Amino acid sequence: DTAVSQTPKYxxxxxxxxxxxxxxxxxxxxxxxxxxxxxxxxxxxMFSYNNKELIIxxxxxxxxxxxxxxxxxxxxxxxxxxxxxxxxxFCASSQTRLAGGWNEQxxxxxxxxxxx
Amino acid sequence: xxxxxxxQTEISVVEKEDxxxxxxxxxxxxxxxxxWYKQPPSGxxxxxxxxxxxxxxxxxxxxxxWNFQKSTSSFNFTIxxxxxxxxxxxFCALRGGATNKLIFGTGTLLAVQP
Numbered sequence: 001d002t003a004v005s006q007t008p009k010y011x012x013x014x015x016x017x018x019x020x021x022x023x024x025x026x027x028x029x030x031x032x033x034x035x036x037x038x039x040x041x042x043x044x045x046m047f048s049y050n051n052k053e054l055i056i057x058x059x060x061x062x063x064x065x066x067x068x069x070x071x072x073x074x075x076x077x078x079x080x081x082x083x084x085x086x087x088x089x090f091c092a093s094s095q096t097r098l099a100g101g102w103n104e105q106x107x108x109x110x111x112x113x114x115x116x
Numbered sequence: 117x118x119x120x121x122x123x124q125t126e127i128s129v130v131e132k133e134d135x136x137x138x139x140x141x142x143x144x145x146x147x148x149x150x151x152w153y154k155q156p157p158s159g160x161x162x163x164x165x166x167x168x169x170x171x172x173x174x175x176x177x178x179x180x181x182w183n184f185q186k187s188t189s190s191f192n193f194t195i196x197x198x199x200x201x202x203x204x205x206x207f208c209a210l211r212g213g214a215t216n217k218l219i220f221g222t223g224t225l226l227a228v229q230p
Contacts, residue, residue, distance in 0.1 A: 107161035
């Protein structure tokens with residue numbers, strides 16, 4: 001069974017379009033994340049939601065809007081796509097530890113976005 | 117500020133050689149967490165290990181071992197008797213105690229030649 005899934009796996013689109021990437025986790029985790037991996041493999045966090053509440057919002061253009069309809073889902077909508085948005089986008093999830101501290105994050109397979 | 121440095125951009129070894137991937141971190145938090153992830157050519161990110169700042173015990177898992185030294189702010193990863201399947205990009209990451217933000221290093225590309 002897939003733990004963290006993302007759709008689509010590949011997304012090719014024209015500049016200026018609006019697109020969405022969906023993420024679902026079946027691990028029962030309370031926290032979900034979006035990361036961007038650029039062409040040099042650098043990974044950077046974009047957003048994080050805990051129990052549907054936004055808790056991390058990095059310096060990301062406001063063309064990027066995350067939406068968490070429930071604990072198990074975190075979608076990423078991107079408006080007016082630009083060439084520089086081309087990257088691999090990873091969704092991840094983790095569980096807050098009741099005794100404090102953080103568990104490891106489990107990542108989805110990634111969505112390769114190509115903007116032409 | 118939190119930072120993770122993986123000074124080795126690429127490493128190439130021949131199968132069966134041992135190889136150590138270096139990771140140096142910076143944080144002002146007294147409680148923090150360190151991680152290693154593997155990204156094989158297929159692209160997924162695979163969790164390998166988590167280490168808490170208050171636990172300096174080294175860990176061994178099969179051919180993998182990790183050496184955590186707070187005195188030098190390092191969390192190095194050694195693969196013993198490397199195999200071609202170990203070829204991947206390996207990321208070291210840091211998470212401060214007060215945040216759930218994971219800060220990644222720039223990764224080390226390991227190529228194991230047959």
